[in-house]
Amino acid sequence: MSTLLAKIIHQSTYSVKMVSNKTVILVTGANSGIGFETAKALATASPDFHVLLGSRSVEKVQKAIDDIKTTLGDSIKAGISALQIDVCDHDSIKAAKDQIETQFGKLDVLINNAGIIVYEKVDALTSLRRTFETNVFGQLITTETMEPLLQKSAKPYVVYVSSEQGSISERLNPEYKYREIRGDHYRMSKAALNMLSACHRYNYADWGCRVLAFNPGWCVSNLTGEKGREMRIKLGARDPKDPAIALVDVVFGKRDADIEKNGLVDLDGGVRPW
Ligand SMILES: NC(=O)c1ccc[n+]([C@@H]2O[C@H](COP(=O)([O-])OP(=O)(O)OC[C@H]3O[C@@H](n4cnc5c(N)ncnc54)[C@H](OP(=O)(O)O)[C@@H]3O)[C@@H](O)[C@H]2O)c1
Incomplete structure (x- = not known):
């Protein structure tokens, strides 16, 4: 075998990564x-x-996977596995990206769901910094770190789980249902997240990446702690299964027409004002 041919075979063998x-x-x-x-x-x-279940806690995500396997058993069709990712820790995001690259060679859908409300009594600056660190900076850095993997997908999506609480138009609407709720720092962070989603929609359009900010509705969850969870149940907050169904539709491409519109993609269909 000529040296040139051997070199070509060597290069093609080692440059083709599994996708x-x-x-x-x-x-x-x-x-x-x-x-x-x-x-x-x-x-x-x-x-x-x-499905990669991202979590900052290895223990919590293992428990979540065990729970899914116990509850769903044979009705699980997809592959599922855990991925350690703390969206406030750049090294952790980078390690998560490297792991996805090694295992899958690409990423098709990134659902930026991690988020917080600071409900403990802390000074305003601490609350603002913590809120923005997770809800805005963490989402931005996660997406931009994953960008090269998303570019390898045939139909990439980036979802930002936002909130109608971040809508500036609704904040000033006297008819708005949740007008009495304060949560200024949280609202500001979600408004910034909506702008981030609009910027990424614009920036990523040339490589066909669909980017959306998603409104999941007011749901029972751990966002405001145990007491908050009980209060949500008492006041009739929605089942988090509702936004989950809508997000599955997004992944199947059933909400593509809404993603083209100018606004927050709503769990119940259509869009809400930014
Ligand atoms: N529930 C609602 O009514 C509602 C309404 C509108 C929007 N949202 C949005 O929906 C998203 C999910 O919230 P949820 O209501 O389901 O609350 P949740 O039950 O508290 O879930 C939030 C998740 O984010 C994770 N997280 C927080 N900081 C993180 C970080 N630095 N790195 C990685 N993960 C982190 C939490 O992990 P730990 O368990 O380790 O804390 C938890 O897994 C949030 O973006 C929230 O703003 C919720």
């Missing part, structure tokens, strides 16, 4: 609430999916 034929979906904050129900719903949706 999964599954639709690879990462849900951040998947050990609890809306993220957990979304991972669960995706797990039964298609054998063509591989």
Whole structure:
């Protein structure tokens, strides 16, 4: 064999990386609430999916996976596995990206769900910094770190789990249902997240990436702690399975027309004002 031919064979052998034929979906904050129900719903949706349950806690995510396996048993169709990712820790995000690259060679859907409300009594600056660190900076850095993997997908999606609480138009609407709720820092962070989703929609359009900010509705979850969870149940907050069903529709492309519209993609269909 000539040296040149040997060199070509060597280069092609080592430059071709394995790319999964599954639709690879990462849900951040998947050990609890809306993220957990979304991972669960995706797990039964298609054998063509591989669902990565992102969590900052290895213990919590293992418990979540055990729970899914116990509850769903044979109705699980997709591959499911855990991925450690703390959206406030750049090294952790980078390690998660490297792991996805090694295992799957690409990422098809990124559901940026991890989020917080600071409900403990702390000073305003601490509350603002913590809120923005997770709900805005964490989402931005996660997406931009995953960008090269999303570019390898045939039909990539980036979802930002936002909130109608971030809508500036609704804040000033006297008819708005949740007008009495304060939560200024949380509202500001979700408004910034809506702008981030609009910027990424614009920036990523040339490589066909669909980007959306999603309104999951007011749901029972651990977002405001145990007491908050009880209060949500008492006041009739929705089941987090509802936004999970809507997010499965997003992954199947059933909400593509809404994603084209100018606004927050709503769990019940259509869009809400930014
Ligand atoms: N529930 C609602 O009514 C509602 C309404 C509108 C929007 N949302 C949005 O929906 C998303 C999910 O919230 P949820 O209601 O399901 O609350 P949740 O039950 O508290 O779930 C939030 C998830 O985010 C994770 N998380 C927080 N900080 C993180 C970080 N730095 N890195 C990685 N993961 C992190 C949490 O992990 P730990 O368990 O380790 O804390 C948890 O898994 C949030 O973005 C929230 O703003 C919720």
